Amino acid sequence: MFKPARHGEVGGVSLQRSQQQKPLRSHDRLNLCAEMSHKIVNLRVRDVRFPTSLEQHGSDAMHTDPDYSAAYVVLDTDSGLKGFGLTFTLGKGTEIVLCAVKALAGLVIGKSLQEIVSNFRGFYRLLTSDGQMRWLGPEKGVIHLATAAVLNAVWDLWARAEGKPLWKLLVDMDPKQIVSCIDFRYITDVLTEEEALDILVKAQEGKKQREDQMLKEGYPAYTTSCAWLGYSDQQLKQLCSDALKSGWTRFKVKVGADLEDDIRRCRLIRKMIGPSSTLMIDANQRWDVAEAISWVSRLAEVKPLWIEEPTSPDDILGHAAISKALAPLGIGVATGEQCHNRVMFKQFLQASALQFVQIDSCRLGSVNENLAVLLMAYKFQVPVCPHAGGVGLCELVQHLILFDYICVSADLRNRMCEYVDHLHEHFTSPVVIQDAHYMPPKDPGYSCEMLEESVNRHEYPEGDIWKQEIQK
Numbered sequence: 001m002f003k004p005a006r007h008g009e010v011g012g013v014s015l016q017r018s019q020q021q022k023p024l025r026s027h028d029r030l031n032l033c034a035e036m037s038h039k040i041v042n043l044r045v046r047d048v049r050f051p052t053s054l055e056q057h058g059s060d061a062m063h064t065d066p067d068y069s070a071a072y073v074v075l076d077t078d079s080g081l082k083g084f085g086l087t088f089t090l091g092k093g094t095e096i097v098l099c100a101v102k103a104l105a106g107l108v109i110g111k112s113l114q115e116i117v118s119n120f121r122g123f124y125r126l127l128t129s130d131g132q133m134r135w136l137g138p139e140k141g142v143i144h145l146a147t148a149a150v151l152n153a154v155w156d157l158w159a160r161a162e163g164k165p166l167w168k169l170l171v172d173m174d175p176k177q178i179v180s181c182i183d184f185r186y187i188t189d190v191l192t193e194e195e196a197l198d199i200l201v202k203a204q205e206g207k208k209q210r211e212d213q214m215l216k217e218g219y220p221a222y223t224t225s226c227a228w229l230g231y232s233d234q235q236l237k238q239l240c241s242d243a244l245k246s247g248w249t250r251f252k253v254k255v256g257a258d259l260e261d262d263i264r265r266c267r268l269i270r271k272m273i274g275p276s277s278t279l280m281i282d283a284n285q286r287w288d289v290a291e292a293i294s295w296v297s298r299l300a301e302v303k304p305l306w307i308e309e310p311t312s313p314d315d316i317l318g319h320a321a322i323s324k325a326l327a328p329l330g331i332g333v334a335t336g337e338q339c340h341n342r343v344m345f346k347q348f349l350q351a352s353a354l355q356f357v358q359i360d361s362c363r364l365g366s367v368n369e370n371l372a373v374l375l376m377a378y379k380f381q382v383p384v385c386p387h388a389g390g391v392g393l394c395e396l397v398q399h400l401i402l403f404d405y406i407c408v409s410a411d412l413r414n415r416m417c418e419y420v421d422h423l424h425e426h427f428t429s430p431v432v433i434q435d436a437h438y439m440p441p442k443d444p445g446y447s448c449e450m451l452e453e454s455v456n457r458h459e460y461p462e463g464d465i466w467k468q469e470i471q472k
């Protein structure tokens, strides 16, 4: 078990600000007082929805009218420091996630940050294994989305208490402490605590250079913003040509509703981006296994790097069959945005059912469970290409992939993080993209905080935006 924190430390990490921080505001100085244990005194959760369906942003073969939304959590502490967290939804049903967050609140309120992070594995287990509530999951569905929202807020709080962006908090952590945050239950047959530690210790070599490289160059990204399924060919062409001008070289196209449309749209994009740029296609679970193989074979001429979510996200053996059939065409299978826990990822990896692991910051049980998946992916030598987009997913997952490169994989081959150009303006520390790369965030925290005004305007159903929509 992780050793208890000494006086003046949070979870064994001394309370120091990293070099590249913005200057301290007086408010921060107050919060960073080393004496404070940051006892969580309240948890608030709000239903925040953006009417993205009006313009078909985010549309795909299965989710034709998503309103990008979030269950948005704020943790208040006795020191005045706050933690912000969220989980992503598509509109309807967000109120159910709010209920689940409220059901978990009793396990969080009254605990101090110090208490939580000095036994983070135990706290993760407390939230995911409550003897009554686990029946609702376990570790899947609405209750797990709620766990993600709450734990994301705890990680945000921790990073803020340290005065570091989350990626830097992780990068500076002792490997033993990282491992102490992971619940290895159900995965020890492929990854033991000792093996995880060994991976992290070995990757210490060259860590500083990789961190400097990331600060200078950023992490490579691809864009999904040009080719949502509901966009017209005209729109697609315009967005693609704008993206090319801004330096994008990797593009994802939505497919799966109509084969002839897919062939036309994919040819169009391939022609515009040229043979050396990278193209990926995403069917969002539209097909049965045999249909997936025949449909994607017809699209092989546009040379996609991967087909994403070809079939049910739970069908591990189906994905394995598709992977096997498409391998001779040079097309890999990617999945993960609806892969609900580490056990599923374990089996996908064991069965060679995916060639690209798409972690998700709000689907899995926050940083804790994502760490387990990053380490398993490393063990199986499968590249991680995170799912992002939605609302806030880019802001969050950039921290995890930076950690992955600096402290786990040390490899950029066949790796890139998704980027979607929507709704960043609603965050206090929005992502910074330069030359199609994610630049490492500098503000303390997990980049989850939304502007209060945005939350008020988009809160469902009372916010102005929704009042106007309802009146129409």
Ligand SMILES: C[C@H](O)[C@@H](O)[C@@H](O)[C@H](O)C(=O)O
Pocket: 057, 058, 059, 060, 063, 066, 090, 224, 282, 284, 337, 387, 388, 389, 390, 418
């Ligand atoms: C409904 C959403 O926009 C999805 O289409 C989106 O997350 C997508 O699968 C993606 O990979 O970005």
Ligand SMILES: [Mg+2]
Pocket: 282, 284, 308, 309, 337
């Ligand atoms: Mg997808």
